[in-house]
Amino acid sequence: VRTVITFGTFDVFHVGHLRMIERAASYGDRLVVGVSADALNRVKKDREPVFTESERLAIVGALKPVDEVFVEESLELKRHYIEKYSADVLVMGDDWTGRFDEFADICEVRYLPRTPAISTTALIEKISGQ
Numbered sequence: 001v002r003t004v005i006t007f008g009t010f011d012v013f014h015v016g017h018l019r020m021i022e023r024a025a026s027y028g029d030r031l032v033v034g035v036s037a038d039a040l041n042r043v044k045k046d047r048e049p050v051f052t053e054s055e056r057l058a059i060v061g062a063l064k065p066v067d068e069v070f071v072e073e074s075l076e077l078k079r080h081y082i083e084k085y086s087a088d089v090l091v092m093g094d095d096w097t098g099r100f101d102e103f104a105d106i107c108e109v110r111y112l113p114r115t116p117a118i119s120t121t122a123l124i125e126k127i128s129g130q
């Protein structure tokens with residue numbers, strides 16, 4: 001089995017998230033997704049997620065291409081998660097290009113292009129009429 005691992009907040013789940021997950025899955029035969037903890041989001045972003053970590057975990061875990069989900073507690077634990085889930089490939093959006101190259105000693109590291117013009121922030125602004 002070739003295992004792929006990817007990480008994200010996946011808040012207000014949208015088609016950009018879906019495409020990333022589908023493409024990630026295509027690099028192997030088992031996809032494991034680390035969903036950022038609410039506590040991790042507080043350090044990573046300047047606003048609280050709209051959906052809680054258990055809601056985001058339930059949504060991502062229900063997707064057809066996803067085999068397993070877990071809560072990503074800290075950005076510093078990437079190496080631990082890659083080893084724990086025996087990942088052969090780490091896939092990330094290209095907004096993270098270069099940031100995870102240090103793990104190339106234990107797995108393949110790939111950065112995929114993001115879907116243009118869609119983001120959780122833009123959706124929140126649209127919905128709130130800004």
Ligand code: C2G
Nearest residue numbers: 007008009010011016017020036092093114115118
């Ligand atoms: N994404 C995408 N296209 C968009 C928006 C997001 O391809 N228009 C991708 C991101 O590149 C990422 C995934 O969807 O691979 C999840 O996006 P976010 O929830 O924004 O993830 P982020 O908060 O960057 O979390 O450990 C790393 C972090 O947990 C990554």
